[in-house]
Amino acid sequence: MVMGPDDSATAGVSTDAIKANAAQLAAACSAFRAQKEARAANLNPQRPGEAELSRLDSSIKKNGAFIKKLKQLGEDNRQQLLAEAAKLNLSKYVSEAVSALADAPFKTADIPAAVGMAAALHARYPDFAASLAPALAKAAAGTSKAAGDDDRLAARRQRAALRLLPELLAAGIVTDPAPMMAAIKHLVSSLDFNKDRESALQSATLLGGFVKTAASLLLGGTPEGAAAAAAALPLPEEVLDAQDFSGLPADVAAAAKDLQQQQKELEEEANQRYQLPREQRQLLIKMLDRAFDACSAALSEAHKALILMDRDNERAFATKGDLPEGAAAEYESSRKAYEALHRATAAMADALGKNLPPLAEDAFTRLGADESSSAGGMTAGAAGGSEAIEHVFEDPEVRAFYEQLPDLWSLIPTVLLKDATQPRSSDNSTAIAVGRSEAFDTSAAADSAANSSTATPANGNEPTTAATVAGVSDSHEGTAAASESTEANCSYPAAAAAVAADDDTAAVTGDQHSAIDAILSRLPSCVSRDLCDELAVNFCYSNSKAARRRLMRALMDVPRGNLQLLPYYSRVAATISQAYPEVGAGVLSAVEAEFDALAAKKDLTRAGEEPRLRVARYLAELIKFRLAPPSALLLRLKMLLDDFSGPAVDAAAALVESAGRFLLKLPESRVRMENLLSVMMRLRNARNLDSRQTNAVDNAYFACRPPDKATQRRRRPPLQVNNSCGQHQTTLCQDSQA
Secondary structure (H helix, E strand, O other): OOOOOHHHHHHHOOOOHHHHHHHHHHHHHHHHHEEEEEEHHHOOOOOOOHHHHOOOOOOOHHHHHHHHHHOOOOOOOHHHHHHHHEEEEOOOHHHHHHHHHEEOOOOEEHHHHHHHHHHHHHOOHHHHHHHHHHHHHHHHHOOOOOOOOOOHHHHHHHHHHHHHHHHOOOOOOOOOOOHHHHHHHHHOOOOOOOOOOHHHHHHHHHHHHHHHHHHHHOOOOOOOHHHHHHHHHOOOOOOOOOOOOOOOHHEEEEEEEHHHHHHHHHHHHHOOOOOOHHHHHHHHHHHHHHHHHHHHHHHHHHHHHHHHHHHHHHHHHHHOOOOOOHHHHHHHHHHHHHHHHHHHHHHHHHHOOOOOOOOOOOOHHHHOOOOOOHHOOOOOHHHHHHHHHHHHOOOOOHHHHHOOOOOHHHHHOOOHHHOOOOOOOOHHHHHHOOOOOOOHHHHHHHHHHHOOOOOOOOOOOOOOOOOHHHHHHHOOOOHHHHOEEEOOOOOOOHHHHHHOOOOOOOOHHHHHHHHHHHEEEEEHHHOOOHHHHHHHHHHOOOOOOHHHHHHHHHHHHHOOOOHHHHHHHHHHHHHHHOOOHHHHHHHHHHHHHHHHHHHOOOOOOHHHHHHHHHHHHHHHHHHHHOOOOHHHHHHHHHHHHHHHOHHHHHHHHHHHHHHHHHHOOOHHHHHHHHHHHHHHHHHHHHHHHHHHHHHHHHHHHHHHHHOOOOOOOOOOHHHHHHHHHHHHHHHHHHHHHH
């Protein structure tokens, strides 16, 4: 006899959460069902006869105008063009319509509109689909590029064609995958980084975008929406697998039964989705594996070359005080090429269920895939990279404050973090690994689909006093003046209004609302590491989507004049971002938006000085907690140095004083920060700054590079001191006698 679940199995799970997840599963199931019905309709279209088409408008003027509009097809004019197509007889203009769709540089958001138009034309003209597939394959391979075409426009056309081909195959408009396979084969064969590195990098980028679409449409992978809904199931597996829900409350039992039914329907619909035929699926996986191996080898070589270039630049700067002509531009170009190759290789690894090649720890491995495109450089000492990161902060207490965050996943029950960010689902990887095992009959490929890793932050329990960290933030703020202005207005009005515009009516009980109010009211009093960690843990016990939005607004609303609170606010954001990254991302985007707005405003009044310093120091603290890549500060510092006058001087000095030494210690930003520091000091000597701004720049510089030895008073030898005293006494005696 199978025992049903009891109340303990669903403790802490609300009925609303179960219903919301069931609605997500139902939406994913409906999308699968709609795709299946659309494919069936496209495979057997009911085309009009010649007599019916002859009654439609076939004039050159209107058909030519329609072909021109077809090149500008998008979601905004989709319905208008579909209505026009229904009134026109395009029998003599099928080739022009095919060329217009094949050469249009569609954006990702416009792909559904292009598929809908292709389905409408396919339902009327039998020779449309037969001509469309070869034209798209030619555009995807890049062989249709004319002599005078712009490179960027040609790349956009290739990208659009590669996105459109899998969609048309899955929709049943195109039935022969041979043209697509030929285009992929051409791109894979061009991955020769030794012969033509620029062309190979472009092909790798295109393949990285293609594999994201093909994994879910052609290779049996689960789409992102369905995978997210399946991964966020609020009930344990034993409850979902149960047959009897009599041990649960009536509302929970009804919601659990509905969720169980929706999950079964989603699995059935997913199993009936279209996939490539077995032989061609195996061939496509084999080509993508070959492309991944070539990109992985090139990524390792580019990583080593960039590290060597970084070392050479650092050595040249140390000996000559400046980089050789063109060295900085060459390094920046190589870094951008490495980042593009890293993104493409990571996309292939994610879709194919493989691991990236082992690389020394740098900005990409530490900041993650999402921030890798913004990282500022490479590790100077890659072999000892971990040791360099350990000693970014010299003081042990400061290091513990910024690097040792409490592990929320071990301190808080998992059921309370049900909507937190979980490790990435491996459904897509599993489905593709099965196809690979069919192709090569090896178990290693299937095992690679199960590999996933999660980064767990270090736990730290050493005490940190408020005075220790206060010196990191603002050494010029008085405690009395700060406490008098606690109830000031929001520091970031524009960002707070943007967050408040979201729907803030999530289902929250009165007790939860009161608990969140009590927690957020303690935020200005968090003046130690332990108080910050306690507040973050308590928040997770009462958190919800609406509560997280309120927390983001509270973290933006730093009390006016209390700059010493910025490190603690940043630590709270960093701690909660372990489970809910949208908190740190929301605070960062608000701070960046406010910084850019104040930089553009150039307010010369005294009232604009405090917000400008506050937002600059807030951005620096977020950088030190790794909530933002170093380039977020370096790019803004360069912008301020380009207009080094007035408020820009104060903002630049605040950025450098708060995070300059951290960026100098960080291997991937050391060279860029040293260059910016030297530029700032040259501008300080060249510009006619007042004494206050000169002192601010000097203080910022020496906060980054404190003098190695303190200035010592000159001391004379004892004999010389005694002789001086004797001469002085002799002179006094002679004067008195006189």
